Amino acid sequence: MSFTPEMLKCYLVGGSQDVNHDPEEFIAKVALTLRMGISALQFREKGTSTLDWSDKVTLGKLLRQLTRNYQVPLLVDDDLKLAKAIDADGIHVGQSDEAIERVLAEVAPDWIVGYSCHTLAQIDYANTLKVDYIGSGPIFATQSKADADPVIGLAGLSQLVQRSKHPVVAIGGIDVANSANVLTTGAAGLSMISSILSNANPGKAIAQINSLY
Numbered sequence: 001m002s003f004t005p006e007m008l009k010c011y012l013v014g015g016s017q018d019v020n021h022d023p024e025e026f027i028a029k030v031a032l033t034l035r036m037g038i039s040a041l042q043f044r045e046k047g048t049s050t051l052d053w054s055d056k057v058t059l060g061k062l063l064r065q066l067t068r069n070y071q072v073p074l075l076v077d078d079d080l081k082l083a084k085a086i087d088a089d090g091i092h093v094g095q096s097d098e099a100i101e102r103v104l105a106e107v108a109p110d111w112i113v114g115y116s117c118h119t120l121a122q123i124d125y126a127n128t129l130k131v132d133y134i135g136s137g138p139i140f141a142t143q144s145k146a147d148a149d150p151v152i153g154l155a156g157l158s159q160l161v162q163r164s165k166h167p168v169v170a171i172g173g174i175d176v177a178n179s180a181n182v183l184t185t186g187a188a189g190l191s192m193i194s195s196i197l198s199n200a201n202p203g204k205a206i207a208q209i210n211s212l213y
Helices: 023-036 055-071 080-085 102-109 122-127 153-163 176-181 202-210
Strands: 010-014 040-043 074-077 088-093 112-116 135-138 168-171 191-192
Touching: 010 074, 010 168, 023 040, 023 055, 023 202, 040 055, 040 191, 055 074, 074 080, 080 088, 080 102, 088 102, 102 112, 112 202, 135 153, 135 176, 153 168, 153 176, 176 191, 176 202
Parallel strands: 010 040, 010 191, 040 074, 074 088, 088 112, 112 135, 135 168, 168 191
Antiparallel strands: none
């Protein structure tokens, strides 16, 4: 699947740890969000996840089938082995996990590759790489990641977007109430975890996000 910036508009990130450590609930939530119009899914099974390798592969393959049914790209967070095992469309690489240079050498240009950047220096380096998009944040305080970087705010995001040669998707504490303000920075899209997966009406939230474009 070839990358387009439109894939970043309503970008869902998550794993079983985000829905009470229940893989079946996660699959059900993903199926619902796909029907309602998310533009990409990043399978992020880490942090407090209790799944072993075989369970991750099983869950990932179910996600692979669902996303194919809706022609939505499936990326895996920082795990090249898992991404290959489930035949993902791409991988998202953080600053402290898989080495971006090694990932690009192994999978580009066949896969979609995202790269997390939170500082201008990181953006400057990313500008020399053949990644498809940048993930930047956290924009606001978030409880979804225990190891989250310092909050950069809208001003910080705006600086990163202006410096980046690649489209930027914003992440961290984004919800329906603040999403329009985030897009004023020039970000290409919005990445969310709890504001969709923990939402009593995720379909309404997704529709509201998509109406901003």
